Amino acid sequence: MAQAAEISLSPPHSPPSPIKVGMIVFLSSEVAFFGTLIMTYIYFMRQSAEGNPSPREVFSLPMVLIASACLFSSSGTIHMAEKALRRSTQAGFLAWWGLTIVLGIAFLLFTANEWRDLIVTHHLTISRNLFGTTYFTLVGFHAFHVTIGVITMSVVWSLAQRRQITVRNMTGVEVVSWYWHFVDAVWVAVFLLVYIVGPRA
Numbered sequence: 001m002a003q004a005a006e007i008s009l010s011p012p013h014s015p016p017s018p019i020k021v022g023m024i025v026f027l028s029s030e031v032a033f034f035g036t037l038i039m040t041y042i043y044f045m046r047q048s049a050e051g052n053p054s055p056r057e058v059f060s061l062p063m064v065l066i067a068s069a070c071l072f073s074s075s076g077t078i079h080m081a082e083k084a085l086r087r088s089t090q091a092g093f094l095a096w097w098g099l100t101i102v103l104g105i106a107f108l109l110f111t112a113n114e115w116r117d118l119i120v121t122h123h124l125t126i127s128r129n130l131f132g133t134t135y136f137t138l139v140g141f142h143a144f145h146v147t148i149g150v151i152t153m154s155v156v157w158s159l160a161q162r163r164q165i166t167v168r169n170m171t172g173v174e175v176v177s178w179y180w181h182f183v184d185a186v187w188v189a190v191f192l193l194v195y196i197v198g199p200r201a
Contacts, residue, residue, distance in 0.1 A: 023175040027182050030145075034186050037141060038193060041134040045198060055131060056199040058122045060114070064195050067110030068187065071146070074103035075184045078153075078177050088167050090160070097157050100180070104150040111143050135194065142190055145183050152176055 045055075077100040084092030115136075118124040126136040156176055159165050165173060 017171055019171050019175055023178055027178065030182065030186075034141075034189075037138045038189060041138050041193065044130045044134045052129075053122045053124055053131075054199075055135075055194070058118055058124055059195055059199060060117070061195060063110060063114055064191070067107050067114070068191050070103045070106040070110070071184055071187050074100045074107075075181055077103060078180050082170075082173060082177055085165070085170055085173060086167055090163070090166075093165075094157065094160055097153065097160065101150055101153050101157060104146055104153070104180075108143060108146055108150070111139070111146075138190060139194065142183070142186055145186070149176070149180050149183055153180070 077096050081093050081096035081100060084090075084096055124132045124135075126132055153176060156165060156173060
């Protein structure tokens with residue numbers, strides 16, 4: 001009898017959030033997408049180094065390191081934003097989330113400046129050679145994902161400023177955070193392949 005009462009009093013397992021399940025499925029497809037782009041970059045760089053300029057001639061590592069530091073730091077700031085929201089510290093959430101947006105924008109500005117230098121100074125375009133094609137495709141799609149993340153985070157920040165995002169409805173914050181951590185993780189692979197390994201291949 002006591003066992004039956006204990007079973008009846010135990011809380012039912014809540015079903016997984018459709019939003020979270022959807023984001024997991026989406027990120028899984030993104031892993032396959034970026035995996036294909038990365039393997040394509042590796043394949044073409046191993047097949048041919050035809051034409052100039054080459055990776056060794058065009059990249060400015062200090063600029064890329066600063067841009068990467070901005071993006072990698074943003075994983076820490078978005079984590080701090082989540083922690084602040086769980087503690088119901090609205091001001092802390094807005095500050096950390098806003099800083100994440102600023103770091104994302106800074107990364108995009110550094111990327112734009114790098115592209116301007118590659119195109120204007122080194123005359124490297126997407127149609128110049130295999131390096132240009134694979135580089136602009138891989139880094140361009142990553143920059144596009146960062147842009148989507150910045151826009152989405154800006155919408156969340158605006159809603160939070162109007163008190164529409166709280167600890168009771170933070171699922172959206174969580175899935176956007178997952179997306180942003182994924183974008184950062186992809187950049188680790190892209191950074192190592194394109195800027196560290198590529199010029200030495």
